[in-house]
Amino acid sequence: MVMDHYYQGADPYPYVNYAFRISAADATADVPEPLSVGLLGAGLLGMALVRRRRAARR
Structure with missing residues (x-):
């Protein structure tokens, strides 16, 4: 959702831009x-099996 507002008037700042953005990608979490x-x-x-074999040899 994007909402933009542009204002051009007689004030010293002729262009005023208000933007409100919501993206579905921002609302998701990274999942492995x-x-x-x-x-x-x-x-x-595999590491547990190697350790177990080494312990059995002793």
Whole structure:
């Protein structure tokens, strides 16, 4: 939604612009991609398995 108001008159500021803007992109939050979250989970799982194997060898 965009509302603009232009005023041209006899005052020293001939153009007055009042703008009010609302964008749907501003109202959303960033959400991580499912693939990125899955990749992070796979990496953490792999690190846990490596640690478990190293602990079992000792």
